[in-house]
Amino acid sequence: MYFYILSLSSILAYWIIKAAVSSNKDRVYARRKACQPCACLPQTERVIGYSLFKQDATIARQGRSLQTAQDRFRLFGDTFSGVILGQLFISTIDPENAKALLSSQFADFDSGKKALFGPFLGDSMLTTDEALWKHSRSLVRPHLGRTQVEDLSNLEGCVQNFFACLPKDGSTVDVQHLFFRLTFDNVIQLLLNETISTLSCQPGSNLHMVMKAFDSIGDLVNRRATLGPLLRFYCDTAMNDACKILHDFVDRIIEKAYRKRKEARGSTPPVSFLDSMLDSTDDLEKVRYEVLGLLLAGRDTTAGTLSSLFYVLARRPDVWTKLQTEVNRLGGRSPTYSDIKGLKYLRQLIDETLRLYPPVPVLFRAANQTTTLPRGGGVDGKSPVLVPKGTVISCSTFSLQRRQDVYGPDAEEFRPERWDHLTAHWNFLPFSAGPKVCLGQTYAYVQMAYIVSRVAQHYEGIEKRSDEPWTEKWSITLMNASGTKVGMIPKKGTVN
Known part of the structure; x- marks a missing residue:
């Protein structure tokens, strides 16, 4: 017994001394960088932060996480800190801090996504950092060419399938559900030529099972995120089951394409992103993870x-009119890439949606x-802030893109015309920015x-068929928790 007590005491003493030395080094570093403390969330204790964890978990279940964060920024300023389950975090909506995180101090920060997405996406561009990330990006980027962005012929077929799912009598339909199917079909065709x-697809079919698995990934990742440091001890059977379905689905397509490319022996040019990838690597597992990452990003964000x-x-007939x-100028024909670049108001509609609902x-x-972060410290919030190693930084684009000092006193309102003269820079980050900016944003x-x-x-026309307010559902990406229930009123002679 004495041996065990002595061993535990020695381990405890080691960690206390290590923490003290690290803390002293941080203080010296903070003085050298002229850092000042940022505002702190009021917590009964800042060692474990269990009460804040419970509070935020309740808020998340109620669909109020983003609004609560916005309220906290109003109360405590653009940058504040707290502790949850022993983890120090700093939240910020200061554009200079966003720039530091994503660009000017990019090398000081990791994404931390591997723990959450690892079973699904492995070591891919979306989950890795530093050398592994550079390798993945160099492998993926050359194969996302301009030709794929400008060729819209495949998209028309997906749109017609979407129209076929809309009631012809204008009765109520949840288009949110359909948009996730439409974008998945299109991205599969774009990337894999399938x-x-x-x-x-019919309930119970293999394709239906694939979609159910894909739909579940967001909630499963969200659950993994709530476990914090306990995740390493968690046996995630549901995640593993969903991943197997999706891996098998993509692997079959990849293996078929791989055989064709080998048989062709370079005699035919690649016709898809997948073909191009297979011409540059024989690592099919690597290809699988990169493809799944692009599928996830391409489907869910759009x-x-x-x-x-x-x-x-x-809800805005004036905007619809x-x-x-503007669209009527096309005379009813399918728009080309060049046409789309000229639809100024439509671009403003999309930007305003991305601003309010990133x-x-x-x-x-x-x-x-x-x-450090360049701002947020001191009474005026203009001094640098110390960021000890391991600190988690969150930058709320939801709140950043609603700043009244940038977007005006009506920043909470949907007004596309604000983009006539607006240049947002680091105040508008729907596709991130810096070295890890989304490669697919142009196609999106x-x-x-x-x-x-x-x-x-x-x-x-489009008629609202629900009076429910927009309520956040936030897992991997943001959507309305109650869907988008509308009535689509066809023009005579345009929809069979």
């Missing part, structure tokens, strides 16, 4: 944004070394613009 229709936009359109007036409402980073804009313009050409 034609599928999850919009028409579908969530479209859902929020149509929620607004159903102005949109139709697909990724909070950007997280973790300090991989002791560093084009895809959303094409879908919206085709709907405006084929439908006379």
